[in-house]
Amino acid sequence: xxxxxxxxxxxxGEIAVLQAAADLGGTTxxxxxxxxxxVSPETVRxxxxxxxxxxxxxxxxxxxxxxxxRGWVRCGPSRAPGSA
Numbered sequence: 613x614x615x616x617x618x619x620x621x622x623x624x625g626e627i628a629v630l631q632a633a634a635d636l637g638g639t640t641x642x643x644x645x646x647x648x649x650x651v652s653p654e655t656v657r658x659x660x661x662x663x664x665x666x667x668x669x670x671x672x673x674x675x676x677x678x679x680x681x682r683g684w685v686r687c688g689p690s691r692a693p694g695s696a
Contacts, residue, residue, distance in 0.1 A: 620684050621666045625651075629659040630679045633672070634687050640672035 620627070632645045639645070642653040642660070649656070660672060669675040679685040 620682070622663060622679075622684065623659075625655075626659045626663050626666075627679070627684055629656055630663065630676055630685045633676050634680065634685050638673070638676065640676070 622630070628649055629645055632648045633640050636644055636648065640660070642656040646653040646656045660675075663675050664670070664672070667675050667678050669678055676685070680687050
């Protein structure tokens, strides 16, 4: 995503973490996301803490759901089992 949505309180890095989690099928593990984004796992954990605080959610799955519902993160159709 080259530009953050105007109504989104999240930083570009925070959106990148959410998008990586969505791309990985909902995986919220810091190590997997860090590897995908070429950042440290601690950076990913910091982004998650900020995301949860900014969105007022209690867990990563709820934050990811909120971001998808608001259109800040896309969840592609290739997530369906058996799809190519």
